[in-house]
Amino acid sequence: MHLDISDDDGIIESLIVAAREVLEAKLARRFVEATLRETRTIPADGRIKLLRAPVAEILSVEVDGEPLADLPPLQGEATIEITPPGATVVIEYVAGYGPSSDQVPDAAKTAIRMLTAHWYTRRTPTSRDAQNSVPIHIDALCDSLRWGGGIPR
Numbered sequence: 001m002h003l004d005i006s007d008d009d010g011i012i013e014s015l016i017v018a019a020r021e022v023l024e025a026k027l028a029r030r031f032v033e034a035t036l037r038e039t040r041t042i043p044a045d046g047r048i049k050l051l052r053a054p055v056a057e058i059l060s061v062e063v064d065g066e067p068l069a070d071l072p073p074l075q076g077e078a079t080i081e082i083t084p085p086g087a088t089v090v091i092e093y094v095a096g097y098g099p100s101s102d103q104v105p106d107a108a109k110t111a112i113r114m115l116t117a118h119w120y121t122r123r124t125p126t127s128r129d130a131q132n133s134v135p136i137h138i139d140a141l142c143d144s145l146r147w148g149g150g151i152p153r
Contacts, residue, residue, distance in 0.1 A: 008120075011120070011123075012116065012120060015116045015119050015120055016112060016116050018119070019111075019112045019115040019116045019119065020112050022115065022134070023108065023111055023112060023115065023134075023142065024052070026134065026142065027108075027142055027145050028051060028052060028053060029052060029053055029054070029095075029108075029145060030052045030053075030095040030096040030097075031096060031097060031101070031104045031108055032096050032097070032098070032099070032100060032101055032103075032104065033056060033094055033095065033096030033097070033098060033099050034094070034095060034096055035059065035092065035093070035094050036050075036051070036052055036092070036093055036094075036095055037090065037091070037092045037093075038050060038051060038090070038091050038093075039088065039089070039090050040088070040089050040091070041086065041087070041088060041089075042063070042082055042083065042084065042085050042086060042087045042088075042089050043085060044085045045085075046081045046082055046083050046085060047075075047079060047080075047081050048079065048080050048081075048082060048089065048091070049078060049079050050078040050079070050080070050091065050093060050095070052078065052095040052096075053077040053078035053095060054077045054078065054095065054096070054097065055074055055077060055078045055093050055094070055095050056093075056094040056095065056096060057093060057094045058071045058072065058074060058080065058091065058092075058093045059092040059093055059094065060090075060091075060092045061080075061082065061089060061090070061091050061092075062089065062090040063082065063084075063087050063088070063089050064087045064088055065088075078095070105145065107141055107142075107145055108145055110141060111138050111141045111142050111145075114135075114137070114138045114141070115134060115135075115138050118135055118138065
């Protein structure tokens with residue numbers, strides 16, 4: 001997207017933020033590091049897939065209100081094992097590729113730019129589906145970034 005005027009800078013900045021937020025939610029990822037906190041019920045198998053990847057660090061874990069002295073090791077990008085099943089666990093962790101956008105994968109940056117350009121050039125949606133959709137070429141680009149953690153039900 002090439003613009004010669006700065007009149008729409010505010011609109012474009014808000015579209016960039018919205019595109020990042022939509023793609024982070026769609027991909028179950030954090031692009032720039034942030035501290036997150038989740039409260040979950042430990043499942044029967046003890047495996048908890050955290051809601052956002054990649055996890056850089058587990059900061060604290062509490063099981064039924066009691067802090068764990070030994071933090072569970074991270075398995076893969078964003079999974080931990082913990083017991084006992086049925087207990088309430090609060091996990092505080094840092095997720096993201098790094099402290100700045102410099103560490104964000106190029107595919108994610110490109111997807112944000114493309115979605116921003118798409119929304120900017122189509123600011124008047126023709127239907128609710130069109131308003132909330134991510135175009136197929138951007139969705140295809142996102143496939144390489146997708147995290148399988150999903151939202152627990």
